[in-house]
Structures are given as structure tokens and as C-alpha cells.
Amino acid sequence: xxxxxxxxxxxxxxxxxxxxxxxxxxxxxxxxxxxxxxxxxxxxxxxxxxxxxxxxxxxxxxxxxxxxxxxxxxxxxxxxxxxxxxxxxxxxxxxxxxxxxxxxxxxxxxxxxxxxxxxxxxxxxxxxxxxxxxxxxxxxxxxxxxxxxxxxxxxxxxxxxxxxxxxxxxxxxxxxxxxxxxxxxxxxxxxxxxxxxxxxxxxxxxxxxxxxxxxxxxxxxxxxxxxxxxxxxxxxxxxxxxxxxxxxxxxxxxxxxxxxxxxxxxxxxxxxxxxxx
Numbered sequence: 001x002x003x004x005x006x007x008x009x010x011x012x013x014x015x016x017x018x019x020x021x022x023x024x025x026x027x028x029x030x031x032x033x034x035x036x037x038x039x040x041x042x043x044x045x046x047x048x049x050x051x052x053x054x055x056x057x058x059x060x061x062x063x064x065x066x067x068x069x070x071x072x073x074x075x076x077x078x079x080x081x082x083x084x085x086x087x088x089x090x091x092x093x094x095x096x097x098x099x100x101x102x103x104x105x106x107x108x109x110x111x112x113x114x115x116x117x118x119x120x121x122x123x124x125x126x127x128x129x130x131x132x133x134x135x136x137x138x139x140x141x142x143x144x145x146x147x148x149x150x151x152x153x154x155x156x157x158x159x160x161x162x163x164x165x166x167x168x169x170x171x172x173x174x175x176x177x178x179x180x181x182x183x184x185x186x187x188x189x190x191x192x193x194x195x196x197x198x199x200x201x202x203x204x205x206x207x208x209x210x211x212x213x214x215x216x217x218x219x220x221x222x223x224x225x226x227x228x229x230x231x232x233x234x235x236x237x238x239x240x241x242x243x244x245x246x247x248x249x250x251x252x253x254x255x256x257x258x259x260x261x262x263x264x265x266x267x268x269x270x271x272x273x274x275x276x277x
Contacts, residue, residue: 001175002029006107008100009037009076011068014113017147019076022111023083024150029175033087035076036103037069043094097131104136111141114266129266133247139172139276148272154241156180158216159231160187162201165246169276173244174212176274180242183216186234188223195220228264235271244274
């Protein structure tokens with residue numbers, strides 16, 4: 001179950017809806033809500049925290065960044081207080097990507113917003129959700145740009161290919177799947193898993209979920225378009241409000257790039273995604 005939920009706090013237009021969604025989750029799961037706002041400056045510059053002397057050139061540059069973060073935290077606190085969830089507002093001296101990935105180690109779930117080109121920073125090397133998914137030790141719930149409002153438990157779709165990433169995502173999503181109105185397991189055949197192999201996993205998969213009180217419907221299908229958009233089309237067809245899937249990344253030096261299916265789903269989804277790496 002979720003006992004600590006970490007939500008990204010900033011001054012974007014999506015932050016209030018993101019906070020409300022995370023607060024509703026915290027309320028439903030009796031969890032503590034941790035709202036973290038970042039200074040936007042790598043912690044390597046301020047390893048002991050943000051303490052520039054007033055009136056210095058350093059302060060003239062970094063003070064406005066810190067003030068923006070604290071204003072965002074004040075808005076977070078107002079929403080969390082209004083929604084009556086136990087919460088903590090945390091100012092973190094770091095970039096958003098590394099800061100969230102580090103803090104995620106001490107949470108059960110991270111809540112972010114989908115990358116929005118209209119609000120993207122021009123100097124950002126990678127999209128924030130991609131980086132946090134690949135570099136944190138926890139599942140990430142990515143909310144769509146449409147700012148989905150929290151509501152009653154809806155149907156959920158789980159992408160399954162038998163790999164360890166899919167298993168991690170499935171296990172991470174159990175607190176949400178237990179509350180879903182319906183759960184569908186979607187297994188698309190491919191070069192690494194044929195219909196017979198996927199069917200052979202059906203009994204164990206259904207038994208595992210049944211022990212957690214989840215009774216899913218499992219579909220094994222051949223892909224029609226491509227796996228990413230087949231998943232999104234199926235989610236729309238079955239009126240799902242959540243898509244669960246494992247993610248793969250590419251980079252020998254450092255995990256920075258999601259592979260094609262994960263990246264396409266993350267870019268085009270219009271419903272919340274629970275992703276695990």
C-alpha cells in the first residue's frame with residue numbers, strides 16, 4: 001500500500017491539478033503527502049544547502065529561484081490543507097530531475113505531470129518524467145496534460161509481456177488495482193513472446209492477482225498498429241482511467257532515454273500512467 005506519496009511542486013499551470021490528484025490519492029490510501037519544490041540548481045553547487053549572502057551577485061541570481069519554489073510550496077500547502085491530508089512541504093536545493101529521483105527513494109509513489117511542450121524549459125536535456133522513471137527506485141504516476149481531476153475508482157489496463165519490468169509495474173500498481181472498478185490485462189504478441197507463451201502465463205498471473213483481491217480479464221492479441229497505440233486504443237475502448245506498464249531505457253553510461261513503446265505511450269496518453277522501470 002502507499003504510505004508516502006511524493007508530488008512534484010512547481011509554478012507550472014499543471015501544479016494545482018497535480019497536487020489535488022496526489023492529495024486525493026493520499027486521502028484514499030491514508031498516506032502522507034510530501035510536496036517537493038526544487039531550487040532548479042544542482043546540489044553540487046550548494047552541497048550544504050542554499051545560503052548565499054544577501055546583496056551578492058550570487059544572491060541576485062539564486063534568490064528569485066528560491067522564492068519561486070517557496071511560492072509554489074505555499075500553494076501546495078493551501079491545497080493539501082484544504083483537502084485535509086497529512087502533508088509536508090519540502091524545499092530542495094537541486095535540479096528537479098535529480099532532486100525528485102533522489103527523494104523518491106523515501107516514498108512509495110511519485111506523482112508528476114506529462115511533458116508539456118508549451119511549458120518545457122528550452123535547456124532541459126531530457127523530459128522530467130523520462131528521467132525520474134529511469135533513475136528513481138519507485139513507480140511514477142504520470143498525469144496527462146489535460147489535468148485529470150481526481151475521481152472515483154475507474155477501470156485499469158495493465159500491459160503485460162512477461163518481463164521483469166512489467167512484473168514490477170504490476171506489483172507497484174496493486175494498491176490502485178485493488179480499488180479499480182475493473183482490471184484488464186493486455187498481452188500483445190511479439191518477437192519475444194508468442195501467443196502460446198503468453199497464454200501459458202495466464203493461470204499464474206490470474207492466481208497472483210486473485211490473492212490480492214483483484215479479478216482481471218486477460219486479453220492476448222496480435223498487434224494491429226504498433227504496441228504503444230494499440231495499448232492506448234484499447235484503454236479508450238474499455239474506458240480505462242489508468243494504464244499500467246513497465247518501461248525500458250537505453251544508455252550504457254546513464255539511463256536517460258526511454259525506448260520507443262514507453263516513449264510513445266508517455267507522449268500520447270490522455271489518461272494517468274503508472275510506470276515502473
